Every structure is written in structure tokens, then in C-alpha cells.
Amino acid sequence: FIIVHNWVIQRPSTLSETQYFGEISIGSPPQMFNVVFDTGSANLWIPSASCSPLYTACFSHNRYDSSQSQTYIKNGTGFSIQYGSGNVRGFLSEDLVMVGGIPVIQVFAEATAVPALPFIFAKFDGVLGMGYPNIAIDGITPVFDQILSQHILKEEVFSVYYSRDPHNMPGGEIVLGGTDPSYYHGEFNYLSTSKTGKWEIELKGVSVRGETLFCKDGCTAVIDTGSSYIIGPAASVTQLMKAVGATELYTVNCDKVEAMPSISFEFGGTEYSLTGEDYIHWFGEDLCVVTFSGLDIPPPVGPVWVLGASFISRYYTEFDRHNNRIGFARAV
Numbered sequence: 001f002i003i004v005h006n007w008v009i010q011r012p013s014t015l016s017e018t019q020y021f022g023e024i025s026i027g028s029p030p031q032m033f034n035v036v037f038d039t040g041s042a043n044l045w046i047p048s049a050s051c052s053p054l055y056t057a058c059f060s061h062n063r064y065d066s067s068q069s070q071t072y073i074k075n076g077t078g079f080s081i082q083y084g085s086g087n088v089r090g091f092l093s094e095d096l097v098m099v100g101g102i103p104v105i106q107v108f109a110e111a112t113a114v115p116a117l118p119f120i121f122a123k124f125d126g127v128l129g130m131g132y133p134n135i136a137i138d139g140i141t142p143v144f145d146q147i148l149s150q151h152i153l154k155e156e157v158f159s160v161y162y163s164r165d166p167h168n169m170p171g172g173e174i175v176l177g178g179t180d181p182s183y184y185h186g187e188f189n190y191l192s193t194s195k196t197g198k199w200e201i202e203l204k205g206v207s208v209r210g211e212t213l214f215c216k217d218g219c220t221a222v223i224d225t226g227s228s229y230i231i232g233p234a235a236s237v238t239q240l241m242k243a244v245g246a247t248e249l250y251t252v253n254c255d256k257v258e259a260m261p262s263i264s265f266e267f268g269g270t271e272y273s274l275t276g277e278d279y280i281h282w283f284g285e286d287l288c289v290v291t292f293s294g295l296d297i298p299p300p301v302g303p304v305w306v307l308g309a310s311f312i313s314r315y316y317t318e319f320d321r322h323n324n325r326i327g328f329a330r331a332v
């Protein structure tokens with residue numbers, strides 16, 4: 001199943017981040033929602049019609065109204081997902097969800113409390129987690145697992161293309177059940193997920209100008225379709241900004257971008273490099289920002305590098321649940 005979305009890419013007019021999302025429907029008759037297909041989480045949550053108007057981030061997005069759906073099944077169990085910036089809280093409901101034309105009777109969360117930050121910047125309504133079931137809150141079977149159990153996909157994989165140049169080709173594409181050769185060239189390199197249950201792989205090193213500066217003894221990288229940027233340990237990212245000639249605020253002079261060094265991530269035996277063009281965001285004509293951010297994610301998850309959209313838009317990514325592996329190929 002190819003879900004071709006006019007995935008809106010937010011040219012960051014405001015300081016919002018690049019956001020990639022696609023449309024699903026919930027309920028009968030269908031209520032439409034824009035969701036991030038997020039490999040870093042495994043739950044589906046959507047703003048609820050019963051959220052208080054005090055929650056601007058909830059009230060300013062499309063909200064699910066169970067009273068309008070003939071296929072709604074009441075659940076009512078409490079739900080809370082702990083983001084860095086605050087919790088999304090609500091309760092569970094069950095209804096018919098349509099993803100790329102595939103029907104799923106899905107337990108999901110109606111969010112009645114959504115933190116203003118960062119969700120007032122969100123152009124999407126909710127999140128559809130594409131992670132493994134064992135990171136799913138309340139032990140809910142994720143959407144993709146429900147699709148797998150229908151045995152309708154050619155392969156037990158999904159693939160993600162994020163467009164790099166939103167002006168020419170805004171959007172991207174998620175394919176359920178295979179890959180789309182029109183968006184990559186060359187062969188795939190595959191990396192086994194380090195521990196089943198998370199879309200993460202072994203990172204061998206991070207280098208600039210051929211010198212491995214970080215993660216020298218190996219570390220973990222999470223391939224996260226729900227993150228816009230690349231997140232690394234704070235000290236490493238601070239050092240990296242210096243190495244590429246950016247200020248502490250991650251800004252660079254736009255006419256220096258071409259001259260910036262590539263940053264390479266070594267997976268398996270292959271170097272995956274990002275040029276200055278790949279890792280710089282143009283916030284208008286003369287504000288260029290490096291799309292990295294420093295964050296020390298505490299053990300047991302961290303220390304970890306999170307590779308988000310700025311990496312995926314250069315490397316077409318296949319998430320393979322059959323072989324528990326991630327494949328990269330050069331994106332067009």
C-alpha cells in the first residue's frame with residue numbers, strides 16, 4: 001500500500017521545525033486528521049472534542065468526536081504519554097481507523113490535555129506511533145501491528161521518503177509493505193536493530209573531515225521519523241558546532257553553507273555523510289541554522305544520537321519488522 005501524501009513540509013516561516021505528516025481518518029463517517037508517522041513511539045493519539053478550550057494546542061487542532069461516530073467503542077482507560085516538554089493526557093477509545101485505505105479497528109487515545117509547548121507549533125493534529133509494540137503505552141497493539149496481522153502486505157516493512165527541497169517537491173511518502181524505487185537510487189545497506197523492540201542501530205562513529213570526533217567506541221542511534229533534527233549528546237553537539245563553524249546558537253552565515261564540511265555517521269561498514277546543504281535550515285534569506293540539537297538523554301535510553309528528518313531526507317529508510325533491521329539507500 002502506497003500512501004502518497006501531499007505531506008506538507010513547513011518551510012519554517014516561523015521558528016517551527018520541519019514537519020512531515022500524513023492524513024488518516026477515524027470513525028464512521030470518517031473524521032480526518034493529520035498525524036506524524038513516528039518511529040520513536042508506538043501509540044496513536046488524537047486531540048479529543050472533550051478537551052477544554054484552555055488547552056490551546058488541543059483546541060486549535062482537529063478533534064475527534066466519538067458522539068458523531070457509529071463505529072465508536074467506549075473504553076475510558078486513562079492515558080498519559082510523557083514527552084520531554086510535558087504530558088499528553090487523555091483516555092482510550094476504540095474506532096475504525098483508515099490508514100492509506102487500510103481499515104483497522106484501533107484502540108487509541110483521545111487527548112484532553114496537550115501541552116502548549118511544543119504542540120502549538122504543530123501543523124499536525126496527533127501522532128501515529130510506528131514503533132515496536134513493547135514501547136506502546138498501556139500495552140495497546142500499535143496500528144502497524146494490526147495491519148501486519150491482516151496479512152495483506154507483500155512484505156512486513158514500511159519505508160519513508162522525506163523530501164529535501166520543499167519548494168520543488170513538497171512532502172514525502174510512506175509506503176506500507178515495501179519501498180518506492182522512484183525515491184531512492186543504488187542498493188540498500190541493512191543494519192540489524194540493536195535490541196528488538198526499538199528502531200535503533202549501532203552507530204560506529206561520527207566524523208568531520210575524515211576524523212572520528214564522537215562515539216569513538218560505538219554508541220546507539222535511534223532512527224526517528226518523528227523528530228525534525230538530529231539530536232546528540234550536548235557536549236558532542238557543542239563541539240560539533242565549533243568543528244563546522246557554527247555559533248553557539250547553531251547559526252551560520254548563509255553564504256558559508258557550501259563551504260561547510262560534511263558530517264558523517266558510520267553504520268556497519270558504510271559512511272553516511274550529510275553536506276552543509278543537508279544539515280542547514282534556511283530560515284529565510286540570511287538566517288541559516290544547523291539542524292542539530294544537544295540533549296543528554298539519560299540512561300538506560302541514552303546516551304544516544306537521534307537521527308530525524310534531516311538525516312532521513314538524504315537517506316531513504318526502510319523499517320523491516322520481518323528481519324528486525326533498518327535499510328538505508330540514497331534518496332533522490
Ligand SMILES: CC(C)(C)OC(=O)N[C@@H]1CNC[C@H](C(=O)N(Cc2cccc(Cl)c2Cl)C2CC2)C1
Nearest residue numbers: 017036038040041082118119121122226227228
Ligand atoms: C517515551 C515516549 C513518550 C514514547 O517517547 C516519544 O514519544 N518520543 C517521540 C519520538 N519522536 C519524536 C516525538 C516528538 O518530539 N514529537 C513532538 C514534535 C516533533 C517535531 C515537531 C513538532 Cl512541532 C513536535 Cl510537537 C511528536 C510529535 C512527534 C517524541
